[in-house]
Amino acid sequence: MIKFFRKIRQNLLSENKFSKYLLYAIGEIILVVIGILIALQINTWNQNISLNKQEIKALKNLKxxxxxxxxxxxxxxxxxxxxxxxxxxxxxxxxxRYSKDFKMDSIINDVMSSPGFYPNNGFLNDLINSGNLDILKNDLLRNKLSSWQPTIQTIYNRQEAAEEFDEELIRYIFKNGSWLNVDQVNNDEIIDKIKLPESGFVIDNNNMLKSLEFENRVENQAVYYSILKDRYNKCLKLNEDIIQLLESELGDKQ
Structure with a gap:
């Protein structure tokens, strides 16, 4: 092709047809420019395909x-x-309100067993730390994902506080109650394998129900669990919103 155009140029120059040569040169320049633009367009198109594939992969991993x-x-x-x-x-x-008919040994563990939430944030953290969160084109989705870490941090803070109060109540029972009595009525596979004996002391954990300090400690647990419930609900809403946006984006791109 290059030899063909070169031959045309040589013929026009040898025939001293400068005006035609000038028009030909302009036409050749235009063809070169068009070729460059096409090459750039193809390169941009290939890059867009690559970015779309990366975005789809990110959306799937996040989902x-x-x-x-x-x-x-x-x-x-x-x-x-x-x-x-x-x-x-x-x-x-x-x-x-104390009653001899009520036995709290079977539920007392629940009063000092703060739940733990440990999310999978590895892929999202990689996107944020590498500055690649912009690979996701949906602005709302990016905003929701950016607010995820601050939201779960409020859960971590409340879980940590609740665990501290758990430990305080556990220490209170160490001094005023019997864990053997509690373990006798709780169905725990690990504890059952130990074959723990009954307590060697005549003690009734229900006597703690008569203690104002015990009542205050249990009330404190209820309050902290309620605050934690509020944090869980907010995080659940955000999590559901993110999944909905991820599924919507994947649906549009597949």
Whole structure:
């Protein structure tokens, strides 16, 4: 092709047809420019295809992680609801509401068993730390993902505080109650394998129901679990919004 154009140029020059040569040269320049533009367009097109593939891969990985997070959140929230319920049951039997018919050994563990939420954030953290979050074209999705870490941090803070109060209540029971009595009525596979004996002391954990300090500690647990419930609900809503946006984006691109 290059030899062909070169031959035309030589013929025009040899025939001294300068005006025609000038028109030909301009036409050749235009062809070169068009060729360059086409090459750039193809390169841009290839880059867009590559970016689209990367975005789809990112969307799929994020969806997998947030599906896991949603289930983990639901389980933690379910445990937390059970803890709140157990606190309220016990509080309805303290002080003047004390009853010999009520036995709290079977639910006392729930009062000091803060749930834990441990999400899969690896892929999202990689996107943010590498500055590649912009690979996701949906502005709303990027904003939601950016607010995920601050939102779960509020859960971490409350879980940490609740765990500290768990430990305080556990220490209280060490001094005023019997863990052997509690373990005798709780169905735990690990504890059952130990074959623990009954307590060597004549002690009734229900006597703690008559203690104002115990009532205050259980009430404190109920309050902290309720605050944690509020954090779980906000995080659940954000998690569900993110999954919905991820599925919508994947649906549009596949």
């Amino acid at each position: 997998e992680d947030f599906k896991f997070n949603l289930e983990a959140l639901k389980n933690a929230s379910k445990t937390n609801d059970k803890n709140i319920h157990s606190c309220l049951v016990i509080l309805n039997h303290t002080g003047k």
